[in-house]
Amino acid sequence: MKIITVKDSQQGGKAAFKIFATALKNGAQVFGLATGSTPLTTYQELVSSNLDFTRAISINLDEYIGLKADDPRSYHAYMQKNLFNLKKFKQSFLPQGDATDEQVEVERYNQVLAAHPIDLQLLGIGQNGHIGFNEPGSSFGEKTRKVALTASTIEANSRFFENEAEVPRFAYSMGIGSILQAKQILLEAYGSNKAAAVAKMIQGPVTVACPASALQKHPNVTVIIDQAAAAELKN
Numbered sequence: 001m002k003i004i005t006v007k008d009s010q011q012g013g014k015a016a017f018k019i020f021a022t023a024l025k026n027g028a029q030v031f032g033l034a035t036g037s038t039p040l041t042t043y044q045e046l047v048s049s050n051l052d053f054t055r056a057i058s059i060n061l062d063e064y065i066g067l068k069a070d071d072p073r074s075y076h077a078y079m080q081k082n083l084f085n086l087k088k089f090k091q092s093f094l095p096q097g098d099a100t101d102e103q104v105e106v107e108r109y110n111q112v113l114a115a116h117p118i119d120l121q122l123l124g125i126g127q128n129g130h131i132g133f134n135e136p137g138s139s140f141g142e143k144t145r146k147v148a149l150t151a152s153t154i155e156a157n158s159r160f161f162e163n164e165a166e167v168p169r170f171a172y173s174m175g176i177g178s179i180l181q182a183k184q185i186l187l188e189a190y191g192s193n194k195a196a197a198v199a200k201m202i203q204g205p206v207t208v209a210c211p212a213s214a215l216q217k218h219p220n221v222t223v224i225i226d227q228a229a230a231a232e233l234k235n
Contacts, residue, residue, distance in 0.1 A: 001202060001215065001216070001221045001222070001223055002221070002222045002223070003202065003222075003223050003225065003230075004222065004223065004224045004225070005225055005226070005227065005230055006224060006225070006226055007226065007227070008190070008226050009038070009040075009041045009188075009190040009226065010041055011226075012041060012042070012188055012190060012224045012225075012226060013040075013041025013042045013043075013044060013045045014041075014045055015224050016039075016041075016042040016045070016122070016186060016188060016224055017042060017045035017046060017049065019120070019184075019186050019222060020042070020046060020051065020120065021049070021051060023119060023120040023184060024051055024052075024053070024056070027119075028056070028119035028120050028183075028184075029055065029056055029057060029119060030056070030057045030058075030059065030116045030117060030118050030119050030120075031053075031056060031057070031058050031059070031118070031119065031120050031121075031122070032058075032059050032060070032061065032118040032120065032121035032122060032174075032179075032182055033058050033059070033060050033061070033079065033083070033122055034060070034061050034122045034123055034124050034132075035060070035061070035062075035075045035078045035079065036124050038124035038188050038189065038190060039122055039124060039188060040082060042122070042188065043082045043083045046083065046087055047082075047083065047086040047087050051087075053087055053088065053089045053090075054088050054089070054090055055090050056089055056090055057089065057090055057091050057092070057093070057116050058079075058084075058089045058091075058092040058093065059092075059093045059094075059112060059113065059116060059118060060075060060079060060092075060093065060094040060095070061123070061132040061133075061173060061174050061179075062075065062095065062132050062133045062171050062172060062173040062174065063075045063076065063094055063095035063096070063097045063171060063172050064097050064168040064170075064171050065097055065102070065146065065168055065170040065171055065172060066097060066098065066168050066170070067097040067098065067168060068097065068098045069094075069096070069097070069098070071097075073160055073161060073166075074097055075094060075097075076094050076097075079092070079094065093109070093112045093116075095109055095144070095172035095173075097168075097171075097172070102146055102172075105172065106144050106145055106146065106172065109144040109172065109174075110143050110144045110178075113143070113144065113174070113178055113181070117181065117182075117183070118181065118182040118183070119182070119183050119184065120182065120183070120184045120185075120186060121179060121182035121184070121185045121186070122186050122187075122188070123179070123185060123186065123187040123188070123212075124187065124188060124189065125187060125189050125194060125197050125198065125201060125212050126152075126153060126156065126197065127152060127156060127193055127194065127196070127197055128150065128152050128153070128197065129197045129200055129201060129209070129210035129211050129212045129213070130150075130153065130211050130212070131176065131179060131187070131211050131212045131214075131215075132173040132174050132175075132176075132179065133147045133149060133153070133171045133172075133173035134147070134173060134174075134175060134176050134179075134211045135147065135148075135149070135150045135153065135211065136150075136208065136209050136210065136211060137208050137209070138175070138176055138208060138211050139175075139176070139177075139208065140176045140177060140180070140208065140214045140217075141175070141176070141177040142175030142176055142177050142178075143174070143175045143177050143178050144172060144173065144174050144175055144178060145172070145173065145175055146170055146171075146172060147170065147171055147172075147173050148169060148170055149167075149168070149169055149170065149171060154167045154169065176211055176214050179214075180214060180215075180217065180218055182218075183220065184220045184221075184222075185215060185218055185220065185221045185222070186221075186222050186223075186224070187201075187212070187215065187221065187222070187223045187224070188223075188224045188225070189223070189224075189225045189226075189229040190225065190226045190228070190229055191226070191228050191229055192228040192229070192231060194225075194228075194229045195228065195229050195230070195231040195232040196232055197210070197212065198223075198225055198229050198230065198232070198233065199232035199233050199234075200212070200213060201213050201215060201216075201223075202216075202223065202233060203233060203234060
């Protein structure tokens with residue numbers, strides 16, 4: 001792994017932007033995207049730039065099950081607000097949270113990934129080491145599937161809802177096996193609440209107890225962290 005330590009998330013967004021710009025310049029056509037608070041500064045940098053994604057495809061990591069695309073709490077709505085309405089892509093794929101047949105939706109998304117191999121995958125990391133919604137215990141070989149969210153993930157995501165009771169309990173998520181198929185991976189983490197997970201991801205054993213530790217098996221991973229998130233790293 002290549003580790004980039006920055007002052008804060010604003011600098012992190014600028015560092016991530018450079019990686020996106022280089023990938024695009026070198027011919028990347030498919031970008032795996034993430035949601036949540038972590039990538040916001042990266043999206044802000046992309047939006048304010050002159051980078052042209054009109055020939056590029058985006059594929060998102062996950063979506064809550066049970067939310068329609070136009071629900072303001074959905075990841076569809078998040079992506080429209082923070083990126084797609086401001087920076088156009090040729091085509092954007094996200095799981096359909098209100099799909100009537102969950103298995104058909106899982107198969108559809110796996111076919112999307114098979115047809116459009118990801119050149120650069122953007123990730124965040126949960127406090128328990130999850131990437132996407134791949135919670136501890138997830139197999140490293142999994143593809144897209146329906147996942148049950150842990151109590152800690154539900155609590156962490158409750159800030160985006162009126163109260164914790166409204167947070168969906170299930171989601172569609174790319175599996176770790178799907179994530180590892182990306183040619184290049186970029187993970188961002190900011191804040192002291194991510195320090196333990198970052199240390200386990202980078203310096204701990206490769207184990208399903210920390211899903212992000214699977215990234216140690218990938219040949220091209222860049223991790224951008226601030227000083228707080230780096231606090232538990234040795235050396």
